[in-house]
Amino acid sequence: MIKVENITKTFGEFTAVDHVSFTVQEGENLVLLGRSGCGKTTLLKMINRLIEPSSGEIYIDGDNIYNRQPEELRKKIGYVFQNTGLFPHYTIAENIAIVPRLLGWDKQKIRWRTVSLMEKLHLPGEYLSYYPQQLSGGQQQRVGLARALAADPPVLLMDEPFGALDPITRASVKKDFRQLDELKSKTIVLVTHDVQEAFELGHRICLMDKGMIVQAGRPEDLLFRPTEDYVRDFFEDQRFQLEASVIDPKDYDTLIRAFDHFKNKGK
Amino acid sequence: MEQAQSLWQFMQQQSDKLLQQTLQHIGLTFISLVIALLIGLPLGIYITRHKPAAGPVLGFAGVMQTIPSIALLGFMIPLLGIGPLPAIAALFLYALLPIIRNTYTGIEGVDPLVKEAAVAMGMTRMQVLLKVELALAFPVIMAGIRTATVINVGVGTLAAYIAAGGLGEFIFGGIALNNTNMILAGAIPAALLAILLDFLLSLVQKMGRRRRLSTLWAMPVLFLLLSSFYVLPFGYSTRLLAGFTPEFMGRSDGDIGLRTVYGLKIRTVVISDAVMYKAAYEKKLDVISGYSTDGRLKTYDLVVLEDDKKIFPPYYAAPVVRKEVLERYSELGPVLNKLAGRIDDSVMTELNYKVEHLNQSPEKCARDFLVQQGLYREPAPVKEGVVRIGSKIFPEQYILTNMYAMVIRGYTGLQVETKSGLGGTKICFEALQHDRIDMYPEYTGTALLAILQPPAVDTKAG
Numbered sequence: 083m084i085k086v087e088n089i090t091k092t093f094g095e096f097t098a099v100d101h102v103s104f105t106v107q108e109g110e111n112l113v114l115l116g117r118s119g120c121g122k123t124t125l126l127k128m129i130n131r132l133i134e135p136s137s138g139e140i141y142i143d144g145d146n147i148y149n150r151q152p153e154e155l156r157k158k159i160g161y162v163f164q165n166t167g168l169f170p171h172y173t174i175a176e177n178i179a180i181v182p183r184l185l186g187w188d189k190q191k192i193r194w195r196t197v198s199l200m201e202k203l204h205l206p207g208e209y210l211s212y213y214p215q216q217l218s219g220g221q222q223q224r225v226g227l228a229r230a231l232a233a234d235p236p237v238l239l240m241d242e243p244f245g246a247l248d249p250i251t252r253a254s255v256k257k258d259f260r261q262l263d264e265l266k267s268k269t270i271v272l273v274t275h276d277v278q279e280a281f282e283l284g285h286r287i288c289l290m291d292k293g294m295i296v297q298a299g300r301p302e303d304l305l306f307r308p309t310e311d312y313v314r315d316f317f318e319d320q321r322f323q324l325e326a327s328v329i330d331p332k333d334y335d336t337l338i339r340a341f342d343h344f345k346n347k348g349k
Numbered sequence: 350m351e352q353a354q355s356l357w358q359f360m361q362q363q364s365d366k367l368l369q370q371t372l373q374h375i376g377l378t379f380i381s382l383v384i385a386l387l388i389g390l391p392l393g394i395y396i397t398r399h400k401p402a403a404g405p406v407l408g409f410a411g412v413m414q415t416i417p418s419i420a421l422l423g424f425m426i427p428l429l430g431i432g433p434l435p436a437i438a439a440l441f442l443y444a445l446l447p448i449i450r451n452t453y454t455g456i457e458g459v460d461p462l463v464k465e466a467a468v469a470m471g472m473t474r475m476q477v478l479l480k481v482e483l484a485l486a487f488p489v490i491m492a493g494i495r496t497a498t499v500i501n502v503g504v505g506t507l508a509a510y511i512a513a514g515g516l517g518e519f520i521f522g523g524i525a526l527n528n529t530n531m532i533l534a535g536a537i538p539a540a541l542l543a544i545l546l547d548f549l550l551s552l553v554q555k556m557g558r559r560r561r562l563s564t565l566w567a568m569p570v571l572f573l574l575l576s577s578f579y580v581l582p583f584g585y586s587t588r589l590l591a592g593f594t595p596e597f598m599g600r601s602d603g604d605i606g607l608r609t610v611y612g613l614k615i616r617t618v619v620i621s622d623a624v625m626y627k628a629a630y631e632k633k634l635d636v637i638s639g640y641s642t643d644g645r646l647k648t649y650d651l652v653v654l655e656d657d658k659k660i661f662p663p664y665y666a667a668p669v670v671r672k673e674v675l676e677r678y679s680e681l682g683p684v685l686n687k688l689a690g691r692i693d694d695s696v697m698t699e700l701n702y703k704v705e706h707l708n709q710s711p712e713k714c715a716r717d718f719l720v721q722q723g724l725y726r727e728p729a730p731v732k733e734g735v736v737r738i739g740s741k742i743f744p745e746q747y748i749l750t751n752m753y754a755m756v757i758r759g760y761t762g763l764q765v766e767t768k769s770g771l772g773g774t775k776i777c778f779e780a781l782q783h784d785r786i787d788m789y790p791e792y793t794g795t796a797l798l799a800i801l802q803p804p805a806v807d808t809k810a811g
Contacts, residue, residue: 132469157471167466171484171558181470229470 089138113284160230376579381440393452451493455486525596644701726759
């Protein structure tokens with residue numbers, strides 16, 4: 083469980099993150115959604131102390147992260163970058179093995195773990211001895227995910243993990259991502275500016291603007307019970323697809339509310 | 350002619366010396382390189398962490414690089430004396446810039462995202478530096494080390510000017526002695542050394558990461574081993590130490606004569622005449638091969654030893670003139686002869702002293718002397734024709750050149766053009782032979798032995 087309390091980050095005069103609080107339950111996927119510059123990535127990087135906050139506290143499983151060695155903390159948190167951040171001078175196998183090696187696993191265990199991750203992410207075994215630049219963008223992103231998962235960390239942070247991929251590759255990587263059993267048990271915080279992606283992957287969504295959370299809740303809460311105009315406007319362009327994606331046909335209340343909404347809009 | 354001794358014969362004959370000089374050269378190169386690495390690498394890393402320091406540090410190293418090498422050696426002498434210490438210090442300063450700059454540039458060139466990923470995975474600062482930054486900057490840093498090595502091999506030849514040995518001894522000796530084989534015997538190994546070292550380092554640069562890891566451990570060991578080729582000549586200080594010019598070392602009216610005729614066997618180092626007198630004054634050297642007329646003998650209160658076994662022929666300064674010039678301007682010969690017999694050693698010493706110690710200009714000094722001798726005349730009306738006078742690079746030659754110029758202008762009206770930057774006997778003589786100058790002041794002994802070259806003397810000391 084991750085608990086963020088009243089966290090603030092200022093860069094000089096500019097306030098990037100402004101007194102933000104939220105909680106992520108164990109095994110939950112939380113999406114930080116917002117336009118670029120809204121402070122979502124800064125917020126994400128404060129969870130593994132890539133950025134130190136100006137004020138506020140963050141707890142993981144009840145422990146204050148600022149009482150721990152940053153390096154120790156980070157080894158237990160997987161991190162996936164938009165542009166992979168793979169080491170160009172390491173082979174795929176070496177890239178995946180970075181954190182297990184830092185943790186001092188024995189060679190056999192690392193080997194076994196690497197091979198099994200490659201299989202799960204549908205990467206051919208011969209790629210193990212390749213270098214990142216020999217792989218396509220989608221394959222590199224899969225390796226980036228494998229690297230983040232290698233030491234089986236309980237928490238995963240993802241910064242626009244599909245943002246750099248073309249639509250077709252993105253769909254296929256996303257599909258593997260959703261089907262990956264390992265991810266089901268992880269506590270995940272994912273940053274994106276893509277509304278569709280937020281609805282597909284998030285159990286809950288925090289919509290951010292100007293360093294603050296405008297509204298946090300389940301996708302359907304944001305869609306049907308917006309607390310502010312900003313929230314309603316944010317989803318307006320894609321409302322139809324979004325509603326179609328969240329409505330459970332047996333949920334009559336929601337169905338009726340959606341129906342009313344369109345009826346009112348038609349007037 | 351005997352002169353047709355081949356380069357190969359020369360190198361074989363001098364193989365002991367050649368080997369010794371090559372080893373010294375490698376030693377000098379690597380001692381200074383190792384020190385430059387020990388200081389340059391950490392400094393380069395430091396300025397990637399403390400950006401405001403980058404400008405001043407790179408600026409300082411850049412300025413060091415722009416100081417002409419011979420001047421840098423000159424600056425070193427008051428601080429560190431002569432011998433290997435100032436040579437190593439100067440080479441170290443030259444090697445510093447490429448190493449610092451390439452370390453800095455290499456690390457700065459690492460993708461910031463890759464560095465951030467390394468931190469995000471829980472690497473410590475040291476791990477990020479070693480496994481990511483230095484590993485990725487490696488080819489750039491190696492390129493810097495290669496540049497520094499080649500610079501050091503090249504500049505290292507100048508070490509011979511300040512008694513630090515190396516292949517420069519042959520090069521400058523050859524230039525002074527008009528001996529092409531000797532020049533090549535120093536220059537070719539120096540060039541080959543630069544090419545070879547650069548090639549070997551390029552292999553390391555291109556190595557893959559894994560093979561590199563094992564090589565990297567070997568490199569410091571190898572560098573230190575190569576450094577040890579230079580045996581520091583310490584522990585001899587109780588005995589006499591002689592500093593001779595490269596020219597003196599190779600002439601029979603020089604070190605060879607001293608050894609064979611006088612049986613004088615003392616430890617000698619090769620040194621430039623520009624710093625030799627000062628080094629003797631500062632007690633770095635006990636014996637030097639001074640010019641008997643040099644003003645600094647007086648300045649530094651040095652004693653001239655008597656040559657009672659007559660190995661030195663008389664060194665009378667005399668103009669060496671192209672025959673065709675003497676024929677074309679028939680008045681030239683008699684005019685130059687007006688100076689004959691007027692300048693003996695004590696006069697010349699006095700003149701040199703005025704220029705070197707009292708800082709008179711050679712021109713004023715020459716003029717005063719001519720006036721005092723009643724020889725000075727204002728320039729005569731200009732006539733058609735130019736006489737080109739060359740001179741070697743030291744005050745006595747400047748004074749003599751000025752005197753010649755003044756009497757030629759005063760008595761003949763011929764134009765005079767002076768070319769006062771000719772580095773040594775060989776360069777002056779070559780210039781004369783190839784019609785670049787018409788005349789220059791030379792010394793009878795030198796003209797006799799170095800230029801006319803009597804039957805070859807076995808230069809290997811017996």
